[in-house]
Amino acid sequence: MSPAHALSLPAVLDRLDRLTDWEKRPRGGMRVGLDPMRDLLARLGEPQAPLRVIHVGGTKGKGSVCALLEAGLIRAGLRVGRYASPHVESVTERVCLQGRPVEGSVLASALARALDAHEAARRDATAGRDATWFDVLTAAALTIFGEAGLDWAVIEVGLGGRLDSTNAVDGEVAVVTNVALEHTEILGATRAAIAAEKVGILKPGAALVTTLAPEDEAGAVAAARAAALGCPTLRPATPPGASIAEENAGLAGLVLDHLGRRGALGRDGAPLRAGLLDGAARADARLPGRLxxxxxxxxxxxxxxxxxxxxxxxxxxxxxxxxxxxxxxxxxxxxxxxxxxxxxxxxxxxxxxxxxxxxxxxxxxxxxxxxxxxxxxxxxxxxxxxxxxxxxxxxxxxxxxxxxxxxxxxxxxxxxxxxxxxxxxxxxxxxxxxx
Known part of the structure; x- marks a missing residue:
């Protein structure tokens, strides 16, 4: 591999673009499974292992909830990384440190290392040989986060949850914003089936935060998964007719309150709390292409x-x-x-x-x-x-x-x-x- 200072992001992206990119293809034949992702991460030294993670999935709103969580945690004086998809104008938008996209040279270096891990897996005929475009990009993001000395990483699911590349992390909170029919050729033909995929990001010892009511078809599946794992389920008290922004802020605030009750502190020693999402934090969390x-x-x-x-x-x-x-x-x-x-x-x-x-x-x-x-x-x-x-x-x-x-x-x-x-x-x- 070339020295880091000589790496060009366009050149590295050209290497990356030779891999299968399911964002540009019909997804009926999409490979599912986490073994390729786990192989890449093992070859990269398990960069995700030290991260404290909030993992966010759902049909809509997950990107905005991630941005709100990032803004609230930064407001608490903490060092935060956010991984998101898709990007609007530049691929660097997908990997943020302290609310800003990483420098192209930083992403290029991490991508080159992840691509080298993929090529080594091909030579060794191990699971990582089947890694996709999104697998490699996710591995690069986790490498950047693992080396950045973060207090928290906020990770947005790409598609589904259970078998998504991002599910190689263990989140302390799993957010499922909502569930509607989408990607039915992969996730299932009913909201219940899709919910089962999305709530697959919930891990033992974590909490589930969701808008889904327990009597709802999808909510019942999510609640059952949480009960089976012994995980608490938390739901925001958003009023009927709440705006999209209010619903997203309700979810993010509930996550911060929960973490604060569990002992998570800001840089000032105060527990994390929903009040961190003041007007300035909400303004910082606005994303391009969302209202x-x-x-x-x-x-x-x-x-x-x-x-x-x-x-x-x-x-x-x-x-x-x-x-x-x-x-x-x-x-x-x-x-x-x-x-x-x-x-x-x-x-x-x-x-x-x-x-x-x-x-x-x-x-x-x-x-x-x-x-x-x-x-x-x-x-x-x-x-x-x-x-x-x-x-x-x-x-x-x-x-x-x-x-x-x-x-x-x-x-x-x-x-x-x-x-x-x-x-x-x-x-x-x-x-x-x-x-």
């Missing part, structure tokens, strides 16, 4: 725009509910939509139809997804005004033009990959740069 207010310039004037990577119907419904309470989004919604091929496109578009949106359907090159024409047809079947514009940048121009013409606003949704592709073409409200 993110932006605008796009148009000849007729700036057009209000929201970026949100919602990709399942229940989360889109919550996004639209919360946006309906927001000022500055007058007139009709023009929804710019791309969806992965394993998403419930009909259900997703039906939610938009109930809110009276018009649709510009697009697609992401090199991503397994619904064709723009197919999305347009599904939207039309719901009685919606819909167009298909396959190229995302041209689709954004068309959506902005319609919104300007009608005095409306644009919602870019369905995929964080779409959000990442278009975010640079937008600007923060109030800025003067031309896009």
């Amino acid at each position: 993110e207010r932006r605008r796009i310039r148009h000849a007729a004037g700036p057009v209000a725009l929201v970026l949100d990577g919602a990709h399942v119907p229940f989360n889109l419904a919550a996004v639209l509910r919360d946006l309906a309470r927001e000022p500055g989004l007058p007139g009709p919604c023009i929804a710019l939509v791309a969806l992965a091929g394993d998403k419930d496109a009909a259900g997703f578009l039906a939610v938009l139809a109930r809110h009276g949106a018009s649709v510009i359907a697009t697609e992401m090159p090199e991503r397994r997804g619904h064709a723009a024409a197919a999305l347009r047809a599904l939207a039309a079947a719901e009685g919606m005004e819909a167009e298909a514009v396959a190229a995302p940048d041209a689709a954004l121009t068309r959506a902005a033009g319609l919104a300007a013409q009608r005095g409306g606003w644009v919602l870019v949704t369905g995929s964080l990959h779409l959000v990442g592709a278009l975010r640079a073409a937008t600007e923060v409200p109030g800025t003067q740069g031309v896009v």
Whole structure:
């Protein structure tokens, strides 16, 4: 391997991209199992072993809950790492130290070591030879965290939980935010089956924190798993109709309170607590592409725009509910939509139809997804005004033009990959740069 100072992140990513990346492929044939991941970590010296971990899974909200936990722990004066997926604009977003993406050189060095471990496993014909793109990236992140002297690592599940690469860690708290039908070809066709996969991140001695009620189909499965392991189950007392932000903060606050009761302290010696999530911490926890207010310039004037990577119907419904309470989004919604091929496109578009949106359907090159024409047809079947514009940048121009013409606003949704592709073409409200 080249010396660390000579490593280039693009060159190392080129090595990484030769591995199987299930974020870009149909997932029906996805390899499941933790043996390759465990082999990589053993070859890297078990970097995850000393980490105190909060492990966060669920259908939606897990990234925001992780960011809130990170912000609260930093507010307590602690040294924190956060691992997240997918990224919006740069792969370095996936590995954060103290709330900031790691330097490219740091990630390059760790990735090179993880890739070398993968190549050694191939030579030795051990389980690590089957490691995927996500396995290697996760191993690199854990290597960075293990060497950073962290007080806590906040780890977001990639897909599912039980067999996800991140489940090589032992969390002191397992969070399952919620459960909806997604990735059914891998996780199962019912919410109960999916819950069984997601609650697989719960380990003996840990606590389960979830919004799932015990009488709920998925909640009953999660509660049974916790009872079988002798783990307490904690649920936040969020009021009916709470916003997405309030629900996420309720979960993160409950985790901090639980850890504080168990003796976890901040740098000042005070127990961890929900009160660490004050206004400043919540502001620090805002993530790109999650209810993110932006605008796009148009000849007729700036057009209000929201970026949100919602990709399942229940989360889109919550996004639209919360946006309906927001000022500055007058007139009709023009929804710019791309969806992965394993998403419930009909259900997703039906939610938009109930809110009276018009649709510009697009697609992401090199991503397994619904064709723009197919999305347009599904939207039309719901009685919606819909167009298909396959190229995302041209689709954004068309959506902005319609919104300007009608005095409306644009919602870019369905995929964080779409959000990442278009975010640079937008600007923060109030800025003067031309896009």
